[in-house]
Amino acid sequence: MSLFITDECINxxxxxxxxxxxAIYQGEEIYEIDPDKCTECVGHYDEPQCQQVCPVDCIPLDPNNEESQEQLIAKYEKLTGNAFEG
Incomplete structure (x- = not known):
């Protein structure tokens, strides 16, 4: 799954x-996450970094964008041009 930012975001x-x-950008009212770019930090870190730093815990998994670990790895490889070394 990709992640998304709820309306609890404090900008x-x-x-x-x-x-x-x-994948994160300033939307009209709050920050938003582009699901086509979000890999939950697969390939980069063990845990999603945005979730780690968010002070209001407003970045859950997006139930509308379910993806398997394999799909996240494939997205990472396509976005970066690097082979996954997990």
């Missing part, structure tokens, strides 16, 4: 620079 700006795939 604190800490999640966006932590995303290795540049």
């Amino acid at each position: 604190c700006d800490v999640c966006e620079p932590e995303c290795p795939n540049e």
